[in-house]
Amino acid sequence: MQLDRIERAARFAKWAGGRSIVGNIFHVNGSTGDDNNPACDPLAPMQKIDSALALCADSNHDYILVEDYYNQDTFPVVVDKTTVHIIGLGGIGVVSNWCLMTSGGAACFQIGASALGAEIAGFSFISDATHPCILIEGTACTVHIHHNAFALWGAAQDGILAEAGDELSGCLIEHNMFEKGLVRDGLRVYSPSRSTIADNLFRQYGGVGINLYGDSDSARVGSILRNKFFKSVSDPAAGWAITIVAAQNGMIDENHAMEAADAPTHNPYKDTTTGTEGTTKNAWGVNYTGAVTTYPDVA
Numbered sequence: 001m002q003l004d005r006i007e008r009a010a011r012f013a014k015w016a017g018g019r020s021i022v023g024n025i026f027h028v029n030g031s032t033g034d035d036n037n038p039a040c041d042p043l044a045p046m047q048k049i050d051s052a053l054a055l056c057a058d059s060n061h062d063y064i065l066v067e068d069y070y071n072q073d074t075f076p077v078v079v080d081k082t083t084v085h086i087i088g089l090g091g092i093g094v095v096s097n098w099c100l101m102t103s104g105g106a107a108c109f110q111i112g113a114s115a116l117g118a119e120i121a122g123f124s125f126i127s128d129a130t131h132p133c134i135l136i137e138g139t140a141c142t143v144h145i146h147h148n149a150f151a152l153w154g155a156a157q158d159g160i161l162a163e164a165g166d167e168l169s170g171c172l173i174e175h176n177m178f179e180k181g182l183v184r185d186g187l188r189v190y191s192p193s194r195s196t197i198a199d200n201l202f203r204q205y206g207g208v209g210i211n212l213y214g215d216s217d218s219a220r221v222g223s224i225l226r227n228k229f230f231k232s233v234s235d236p237a238a239g240w241a242i243t244i245v246a247a248q249n250g251m252i253d254e255n256h257a258m259e260a261a262d263a264p265t266h267n268p269y270k271d272t273t274t275g276t277e278g279t280t281k282n283a284w285g286v287n288y289t290g291a292v293t294t295y296p297d298v299a
Contacts, residue, residue: 023062023083026052030069048072049086056081059117065089066122068098075103076110076135079118088122088148102126102154103133107161112138119144126154129183132161136189141169151181151205158188164214167191170222173200180204190214192247194222202229202241212244217273221250221282229257229268238297239270244282248273253285257294269296 026039026046033047039055042065046052049064050073056062063085079086086109088099101108101123108125111118111134125133125148133150140162150159159178162168168189173196178186182205187197191214202209209229212221221244229241241257244250257268268289273281279298286293 023057023060024055025063025065026055028052028064028066028069030066030072032068033072049077050074053077053079053081053084053086056084058082061085063087066099069123070100071102075101075106075108077108078110079112079115079120081118082115083117084115085119086121087119088124100124100126100153101133103131104128105131107131107135108133110135110137111140111143112136112166113141115140115143117142117144119146121145121147124149124152125156125159126151126181127156129155130157132156132158132188134160136160136162136166136168139167139169139193140171143168143171144174145171146174146176149177150179150186152177152179153181155181155183158182158184159186160189162189162191164190167193167219168195169193171195173197176200178202178205178209182206185209185211187211188213191216191219192222192250194220196223196225197227198223198225200227202227204230204232208240208243210242212242212247215246217246217248217281219247221247221252224250224252224255226254227256229255231257231259231268236266236268238266239268240266241268242270242296244271244273244280244296246273248281250282251285252282252287252296255287257287257289259290267294267297269294271296271298274298 029045033045035051037044039046052064067089184207186202186209188211271280
């Protein structure tokens with residue numbers, strides 16, 4: 001059966017990854033689940049992600065496989081176990097409604113120091129115009145966020161938000177879709193601290209795709225690689241794809257910004273970490289506006 005194959009695949013993935021500990025695999029189904037179930041049986045899943053999280057152990061690489069989910073939890077769901085893997089089984093791609101989290105007046109997930117090494121994948125997120133989909137509280141270290149859709153089916157303030165005093169540290173944000181329902185930014189991060197942001201799609205969002213808005217030059221960018229940005233509004237403001245205010249020592253390469261306008265007048269890349277003679281304190285490689293190689297606006 002399908003769930004048997006999924007469970008075997010999860011165990012193989014852990015074995016193939018070289019992990020010496022094979023954790024538990026818990027099942028959540030918002031339609032047929034019951035929190036009184038043991039959750040280890042795919043035919044007897046729990047109903048809430050938070051209930052399954054309570055069964056997980058720190059540093060055990062436990063998996064929570066989520067099927068047919070819609071708003072069963074109290075939000076935000078606080079990820080408070082290290083090396084836990086929360087995987088939405090929404091089908092091929094990330095646009096399915098089968099794992100849709102619509103949190104209303106809160107973030108969908110909240111991640112901090114207690115989520116060291118956590119993984120979140122396979123969900124479609126909606127919050128509202130004043131809350132992000134994923135909120136970083138404190139320092140989120142080595143978290144892997146991938147193959148999710150942010151604000152595809154409704155509104156959210158930001159896709160991922162880390163305000164001043166909070167940070168992403170050594171995280172990997174890849175292969176996500178940041179969509180048209182985002183009122184403000186795709187990623188709005190004060191301190192990225194050597195994180196990698198790669199291979200994401202940013203489409204028709206309201207503000208800036210990747211906004212590293214912090215004013216501390218002690219922050220380290222990490223890498224921003226191979227992301228795609230699209231704006232359909234007329235002549236968006238400078239830095240609408242990537243803005244870096246103060247963070248340094250990053251590699252920004254192979255990103256591609258596209259507009260509906262025939263002749264855009266504002267540079268989609270902005271980096272105000274100016275060094276000597278108009279240079280920046282980050283390494284900008286070959287990035288594009290349409291088919292044109294573009295270096296950032298440093299003003």
